Structures are given as structure tokens and as C-alpha cells.
Amino acid sequence: MQRGSFQWMKSLNKAIILNKIRTSEPISRAQIAKETKLTPPTVGSIVKELLEQRLILESTLGESQGGRKPTMLILNTSGFHVIGSDVGLSKIQFIISDLSGKVMDESEELLDENVTEESFLSILTKGVQHLMQQHSDLEFIGIGVAMHGIVDAESGVSIFAPNLQLRDIPIKKDLEEKFQMDVKVENDAKAFALGEAWFQDRVSHKSMVAINIGLGVGAGIVIDGKLYNGEHGIAGEIGHMMIDINGKKCSCGNYGCLQTLVSGPAIAERILEQLNYGNESILINWIEEEQAITAELVYKAAMNNDSLAIEILHDTGVYIGIALTNLVHVWNPSKIIIGGGVSKAGDFILTAIKETLMERVITEKAQTTAILISKLGSYGSSLGSVALILSELFEPNIG
Incomplete structure (x- = not known):
């Protein structure tokens, strides 16, 4: 199982091409160049890199436009996985999702009425560890947390969780130190909205x-x-x-x-x-x-x-x-x-x-x-927390 940052996947042109494949698959190299206005050599070089990183796959041949049939490209949705979580009133839902939003497994951890910051972070860690240990053959690229209440998304801190009566919980810092991978934290309703945009709408609406x-x-x-x-x-x-x-x-x-x-x-x-x-x-x-x-x-x-x-x-x-x-x-x-x-x-x-x-x-x-x-x-907010990680990877609004 590979853990850690996915910075190695990211660059401006790479994100543009990766997102074009995600939203338009199956698609040819020529079509990517045409629609992104990147040069064919640039597209070819980055596609080669994405294939080596197993983020994309070559699929069936497309329709011929007069020459030989082009090879089509698709997203390798099952190549990498994300742990998503949704912190509710009395429990936390954990899921494993692939890059398409398909839920592979799920589990729950109960929250005690008298939960403290320390015990909350311990329960969150336990839930993530449990799913990862159950699927040690998978490669994980990040952890998303959908948290009720007021959240500072940039720092990944839960400013105030009214249902738990907890303040200033350093969720991102704690989980990144423990798991050595990217962690994103957001308010649960906002995470839910992002999940809808990514997994139901594919960001087709402005x-x-x-x-x-x-x-x-x-x-x-x-x-x-x-x-x-x-x-x-x-x-x-x-x-x-x-x-x-x-x-x-x-x-x-x-x-x-x-x-x-x-x-x-x-x-x-x-x-x-x-x-x-x-x-x-x-x-x-x-x-x-x-x-x-x-x-x-x-x-x-x-x-x-x-x-x-x-x-x-x-x-x-x-x-x-x-x-x-x-x-x-x-x-x-x-x-x-x-x-x-x-x-x-x-x-x-x-x-x-x-x-x-x-x-x-x-x-x-x-x-x-x-x-x-x-x-x-x-799975609304849990999948939304997964989308927090994927939006960072694909960055659809650049370029």
C-alpha cells in the first residue's frame, strides 16, 4: 500500500489533461489537444507520464478520421483510493472510495456523549486505521473529513463542533502526522455539495x-x-x-x-x-x-x-x-x-x-x-469528503 502526498501527480498541464479525461472519457490524445489547446507533443508527453503513474489507462480504439483509429484514454478509477468520513451527532461514518465515487467498504465508530478532543481524534484515527488494515492491498492518496459546525478548511481545524461541544480540534495536523498523507477537512454541508458536483454532476454546471x-x-x-x-x-x-x-x-x-x-x-x-x-x-x-x-x-x-x-x-x-x-x-x-x-x-x-x-x-x-x-x-457527506481530496488532485478550474 502506497501512502503519502500526491504532489508527484500534480502540475498545471497535467491537471488540465487529467480532468479532461475524467469528464470526457473515452477521449483520444488528439481530441485532448484540440479541446485544451495544448500542443500534441505536450499532450503526448503528459499522457505517457499519466500512464506510467497508472492514473489513466488506454482503452478501445476510437472512430477513424481518415487515418488509423486513435487509442482512447480513460481514468483508472480503481488504481487509487481515498478514505472519506462524516462526523455526525453520535457516530462517524468511514468509507473507502475509488476515484469515481464507488464505495468499496464502510464502517462506523460511535461517539461518546462526553467525548474530548483527545478521545475524538483517537476515534477518528481508529476508524481510518481499521479500513486501511482491512484493505492493505489498496493504494490510498488521502483522507477527507466532513465535520459539522464551523471549520477552517485552509488549516483543517474544527473551530466549533456544537453537537460535540468541542472547539479548535487540529484534525488535519493530527491525521497527517499519523498517516503521512494529505488530509482535507470541511463543513459537512459544504462537503456534501462538492460530492454532488463531482459524483453526480461531473461539474457540468457552472x-x-x-x-x-x-x-x-x-x-x-x-x-x-x-x-x-x-x-x-x-x-x-x-x-x-x-x-x-x-x-x-x-x-x-x-x-x-x-x-x-x-x-x-x-x-x-x-x-x-x-x-x-x-x-x-x-x-x-x-x-x-x-x-x-x-x-x-x-x-x-x-x-x-x-x-x-x-x-x-x-x-x-x-x-x-x-x-x-x-x-x-x-x-x-x-x-x-x-x-x-x-x-x-x-x-x-x-x-x-x-x-x-x-x-x-x-x-x-x-x-x-x-x-x-x-x-x-x-453517503452524501462522506463522498463529499472524498471529493475534497479529488478536487485538489484534478483542479478543474485551472487552465
Whole structure:
């Protein structure tokens, strides 16, 4: 197993060619030269180097343009692997991914309620070591960490992880010292957005936003394959966009934030209020069976044609739609992806979201902004952490 930095893979022209193969495979040397405007000798030399490094492979012959058939090039997706991780409320998910985002294996490590900085870093190390030892035949080029809360991505420090009540955790420094390979750390919602851009969209859109709606609400903005963090690193904090100034108090201290209306706990709280007002629902029977009301249970009730549950999810979609209307007016992205636990409600919220945009966005073209449910499933942020490493390798916005 090879470990260490992948600086040996990187150079300006090499990254341009490597990314062209990634996004356009199978592709010939001549086509690469034509589309990148690099000279054929430069392309030939770098392709030879990439073949020697096993980052790419020669594939089947392409169509002849009058001479002999050209040899096509493809990315060697199974040649190198990345460890990705997603730090949640009570556990950390670890995955091994190849360069195409195919998950080869996964594991979990539980987080204790009284976790300290030292024990957290120990658990993170244990999870990475476990997967590497299970797959000692693979070559790893990096470790990605998707961390909830505020993250300084440049230094790889978790500034504040509210669910764990931990501050200033030197994740990047600690893991790089232990494993001698590149480590990238980012906020989980931003990592999720990058994963969507890389593994679902292949960065075909110039700008996109991915929103993660679960226990909280976060988002990431991706431009040309790179995360946009803003001047002070808080771009994407859509959960704290104020929707109702007379609304409930948010964990951030403000009132009426989107998070207080559409997060999983907010959905459960809103339906409990309606039940206390005497509204009928199948959920009343489930409560009597000592089931705790959760957003997932509300979705289950909606699937059983429960009118109150359907109404609550519809209203949730309207609130999300209002927030996205604001986002479209300010940012005007080409695509918006919705992920996280609440996204599992599917059309119960998606229909209302799209209807709200059609009613409120000011231009006809912008009204049809693509709104999609994520297809990354439970691996969203973990694959996003993998994309942190790959974006450094491929660098799609250079050249």
C-alpha cells in the first residue's frame, strides 16, 4: 500500500489533461489537444507520464478520421483510493472510495456523549486505521473529513463542533502526522455539495447549490468544481436565513431562521403542536404505542395518506421554496440539490418547493431552476469528503 502526498501527480498541464479525461472519457490524445489547446507533443508527453503513474489507462480504439483509429484514454478509477468520513451527532461514518465515487467498504465508530478532543481524534484515527488494515492491498492518496459546525478548511481545524461541544480540534495536523498523507477537512454541508458536483454532476454546471436538511440545515455553493466559502467562510449558512422575524428562537440566537421551520426536529415539533390543538392523525395512535414523534415518522404517516402529515410536509416544502426563492434572486444557480434526512420525503416536499418557486421567482427562466433530490443517499457527506481530496488532485478550474 502506497501512502503519502500526491504532489508527484500534480502540475498545471497535467491537471488540465487529467480532468479532461475524467469528464470526457473515452477521449483520444488528439481530441485532448484540440479541446485544451495544448500542443500534441505536450499532450503526448503528459499522457505517457499519466500512464506510467497508472492514473489513466488506454482503452478501445476510437472512430477513424481518415487515418488509423486513435487509442482512447480513460481514468483508472480503481488504481487509487481515498478514505472519506462524516462526523455526525453520535457516530462517524468511514468509507473507502475509488476515484469515481464507488464505495468499496464502510464502517462506523460511535461517539461518546462526553467525548474530548483527545478521545475524538483517537476515534477518528481508529476508524481510518481499521479500513486501511482491512484493505492493505489498496493504494490510498488521502483522507477527507466532513465535520459539522464551523471549520477552517485552509488549516483543517474544527473551530466549533456544537453537537460535540468541542472547539479548535487540529484534525488535519493530527491525521497527517499519523498517516503521512494529505488530509482535507470541511463543513459537512459544504462537503456534501462538492460530492454532488463531482459524483453526480461531473461539474457540468457552472454553479450549483446543495442543501443538507436533517437535524440542522446547511448548504454548500460550488462554482466550476470548487467550493465558494465567502469572505469569512460562512457562505452557505442558509439554515440561518431568517424567514419569519416573529418566529421561534434558533440555536444561533436569532428568531425565525429557516432551520426552526424545516429541520427534522422542527417538523416533529410543528406536528406535535397541531396534535395538541386537537387535530386528528394516525400519529396519535403511534404516540400511544410509545413511539417518539420524528420527521421520519411524519413521512411514514404521509405515506399512509395521513392528511395532517401531508399538510405539514407540504408547508415544509413551501418554507424551503421561499428560502430557495431568496437564494435564486441573490445567487441564481443553475441547479439546486436537496439532501439529508428530510429530503427522503421526496414529492411531499418537492412539489411544494417547485410550486413556490414558480409563484415567487421574478423571471420565467429562473422559475424553472432545476431542483433535485440527492442520489448520494446516506453517503452524501462522506463522498463529499472524498471529493475534497479529488478536487485538489484534478483542479478543474485551472487552465
